[in-house]
């Protein structure tokens with residue numbers, strides 16, 4: 001087995017969290033991992049550190065401390081103004097080699113997955129991808145990552161005792177966002193990195209911030225599957241009436257009927273709504289894993305044998321194109337009645 005560049009004996013007993021940010025705010029998944037990181041750091045008596053990269057980002061350190069970190073490692077450089085994998089991988093590698101943390105965590109987002117994978121190869125360490133839980137063994141400091149495998153049929157607990165840093169990407173929505181502690185202070189460590197334009201193969205022509213969809217925290221999720229067809233209007237109306245938002249299984253996303261950010265499930269987002277209404281969805285494990293934290297599940301499906309009914313608290317056997325318009329109409333009538 002190849003040795004990691006950082007030997008376990010020289011790794012510092014610290015937990016680092018790579019922090020994604022947009023528009024001057026830390027992303028929700030980064031806050032979630034900071035919250036979990038704080039819990040692990042307290043159990044181990046280790047410091048929790050945030051890793052911030054960008055062009056002008058040092059002011060974000062205040063948010064990092066307010067969400068539980070003891071230190072912020074800040075890397076500022078004009079070539080880090082927009083995310084390019086070449087610049088970010090080089091800057092993160094150089095910073096990790098300076099700080100030598102024992103544990104390094106990322107959000108399982110498109111950028112987080114890309115960056116963590118490249119970094120793991122450069123550091124010659126392992127990467128536990130798409131984790132759903134984390135703990136650290138008190139006596140050895142070994143990170144134990146919970147990962148669902150074989151299509152979700154098994155939950156695997158993965159350890160890497162001989163390589164550092166112990167790296168993992170964490171699925172968005174699995175940990176709660178910690179409360180903020182305004183005014184909390186910490187130590188800011190500014191790092192100089194060596195980057196040049198020749199290192200960067202990506203040329204950014206235009207930047208689109210496509211949406212602010214975040215299904216991880218919606219109170220009501222109205223999810224549609226292949227049975228809905230191309231038109232999600234009824235689902236949007238229902239979600240609007242119930243103060244929620246619309247999600248989908250993979251087939252409607254792949255067909256281009258709805259945005260990819262709305263995909264729920266193993267390769268989409270995990271949601272924890274009070275109520276999930278599943279419309280025209282068969283109930284494949286890859287989808288169900290995304291709503292397993294829902295408090296109440298209602299399923300509407302024309303097939304009485306659909307597996308989704310095994311997961312649902314309330315089962316409606318019927319055609320979605322008849323049930324949904326009736327439901328929307330009834331809710332609208334009830335709303336008008338209460339407004340009269």
Ligand SMILES: Cc1cc2nc3c(=O)[nH]c(=O)nc-3n(C[C@H](O)[C@H](O)[C@H](O)COP(=O)(O)OP(=O)(O)OC[C@H]3O[C@@H](n4cnc5c(N)ncnc54)[C@H](O)[C@@H]3O)c2cc1C
Pocket residue numbers: 224225226227228248249250251252263264265266267268269279280281282283284285286287300301302303306318319320321
């Ligand atoms: C590695 C991997 C990762 C994946 N990740 C995800 C993921 O993150 N999320 C995800 O969703 N899938 C994921 N999938 C795909 C997943 O396995 C299923 O194929 C998918 O969830 C099925 O979607 P569906 O229920 O909409 O479609 P189907 O399985 O085709 O089910 C459609 C359902 O609609 C019902 N129906 C049809 N017409 C009507 C009607 N008029 N009224 C009421 N009901 C009707 C049918 O009875 C049926 O039960 C993944 C697959 C793989 C291999």
